Amino acid sequence: MAKETPRTVSVTGTGTATAAADxxxxxxxxxxxxxxxxxxxxxxxxxxxxxxxxxxxxxxxxxxxxxxxxxxxxxxxxxxxxxxxxxxxxxxxxxxxxxxxxxxxxxxxxxxxxxxxxxxxxxxxxxSNEREEAYRQALRRAAIDARESADVLAKTLDARIGDVITINAGSNRPPQPGPQLRVTAMAMESDASATYNPADLTFSATVDVVFELTE
CATH class of the missing domain: 3.30.70.2970 (Protein of unknown function (DUF541), domain 2)
Structure with a gap:
C-alpha cells in the first residue's frame, strides 16, 4: 500500500531590525x-x-x-x-x-x-558594528512571522500545525547597506565643518517554512 503523502502548509515569514550606523x-x-x-x-x-x-x-x-x-x-x-x-x-x-x-x-x-x-x-x-546581531534579530522575527501565518491558515482550515519539515532562509548574510546619510547642514567655509545625521540601518530577512498539518 502506497505511503500517504503528508499534508503540509508552506509559508513565508518576514522580519526587520534596525541598528545605529557607527x-x-x-x-x-x-x-x-x-x-x-x-x-x-x-x-x-x-x-x-x-x-x-x-x-x-x-x-x-x-x-x-x-x-x-x-x-x-x-x-x-x-x-x-x-x-x-x-x-x-x-x-x-x-x-x-x-x-x-x-x-x-x-x-x-x-x-x-x-x-x-x-x-x-x-x-x-x-x-554598523551591530549588523550581525541586527540580522539575527530580523531572522528571529521572520521565523515568528512564519509560524504565526501558518497557525492562522491551519486554524482557519480546522487543522493544527505539526513538525517543521523544511526551513530556508532568504539570505545567510546581512545585505550591504547603501548610502543612507542625511545631510543636515554643510558649510564650506574654512572655519566650519559639515554636520551629518546618519539614519539607522534597516536589516531584513525572509524565511520559507513548510509545516506538517495534523488533525
Missing part, C-alpha cells in the same frame, strides 16, 4: 589633466598626499586608507577641420577609499578632501 566608507576620485604625462601624474599624486595629510590630522589609521587605485589615459579631442582625433594631453586618476570608524569625523573628512582638490566624493556607505 562607521562609514568614503570613496573619492582624483582626476588631473595636463599636456604632459608626468605633470598629470604629479598633480594627482599631490592631491593624494594632501588627503593623506588630512586623514593623518584626523587620526585615521593609514590601514583604513586605500590609495591603490590609479590609472593614466590619453586625453583626445576631435579636430573638426582635420576630421580626426588629436592628442591634447593626459589624464591621471587616483581612487581613494577611507574607512571612518568615528562618524563625527565624516564632515571634516569630506569637506577637507574637497578642499584638498578631490574631484568627486561618493555618498558615504554606512555600516
Amino acid at each position: 562607521k562609514a566608507t568614503v570613496s573619492m576620485s582624483i582626476v588631473a589633466r595636463s599636456p604632459e604625462l608626468d605633470a598629470a601624474q604629479r598633480a594627482a599624486a599631490e592631491v593624494t598626499a594632501r588627503v593623506l595629510e588630512l586623514t593623518d590630522s584626523l587620526e585615521i589609521d593609514r590601514k583604513l586608507v586605500d590609495t591603490t587605485g590609479a590609472g593614466v589615459r590619453p586625453d583626445y579631442r576631435w579636430n573638426r577641420e582635420k576630421e580626426e582625433q588629436e592628442l591634447r594631453g593626459y589624464i591621471a586618476e587616483r581612487q581613494m577609499v577611507v574607512k571612518v570608524e568615528d562618524l563625527e569625523l565624516l564632515g571634516r573628512l569630506i569637506e577637507g578632501a574637497v578642499g584638498a582638490g578631490v574631484n568627486q566624493v561618493s555618498p558615504p556607505q554606512l555600516d
